[in-house]
Amino acid sequence: MKRYNDTTYAILGILTTECKSGYAIKQIMDQSLNHFWKISYGQIYPTLKLIVQEELAEVRTLSSQGRPDKNEYHLTSKGIEVLKNWLEQPIEHFPIERNEVLLKLFFGRYQTQEKQVFLLQTYKKELDRRYQTYITIEQAIINQNYNDEDSKYWLLTLDYGKRITKAAIEWCVFTLENKL
Template sequence: MKRYNDTTYALLGILTTECRSGYSIKQFIDRSLNHFWKISYGQIYPTLKLIVQEELAEVRTASTPGKPDKNEYYLTSKGIETLKNWLEQPIEQLPIERNEILLKLFFGRYQSHENQILLLQNYKQELEKRYATYLSIEQAIIQHENHDENSDYWLFTLDYGKRTTQAAIDWCEFTLKKLPMG
């Protein structure tokens, strides 16, 4: 079976939801996947074009009175099989994190003590904002009127984000206490 890049598989997965247009796909990414999987707007349409060329989805034109026509994408049985096949494969590697604060702290000996503290405090504040965002997303999923079949899976990935963010907040607090005095 042909291999595709991860963006292709991500879009195949998104097409299993009610998102059908490039715009609604981008909105979905911004509200959910963007917290753990970045896909730029510039990647969406070329990938959708590939998905259609490969017969993994078909495109239909949707008309709404008073609005321009828009393309909507629907998975084909081949697209669903391709997605299922990919989902059942083991992961190829653990995620590799590129973390600027860790890089700066690694060379922290060359930074003023005040700057080290400021760096960690700012990072902790950003993490706390992220955690608050995760809580609001969680509430939106839980309170959604018609419990979506995907909700439990969305909550699992959200829980991962909450736990790793909380661990990073705890790490900031620990590190701030342990920093050697300048």
């Protein structure tokens, strides 16, 4: 079976939800997937074009009075099969975190202690904001989609983000209190 890039599989997965247009795909990216998988707006439409060319989805044009036509993309049985096949494959690349804070701290002896403290305090504030965002997203999923078949899996990925973020916050607190 032909291999596609991860962006293609991500968009195939998104098309299993109620998101059917390029705009809706961008919205779900910005609101949820962007926390762990980034796809630029410039990747969406070329990927949708490829998906249609490969007969993984078909495009339907919707017209409404006073508005421009809107293209909606719907997975074909081939598209669903390609997605399922990819989901069942072993993971090829485990994630490697690129963290500028850790990189700067690694070379911390060339920074003043004040700059190190400021770096970690700023990082902790951003992590606190991120954690609150995750809680807001969690509440929205529970309130709006609790019976949705996908919500269980959305909550699992969100839980991962919350736990990683909470651990990073705890690390910041410990480091600021005991190591600097």
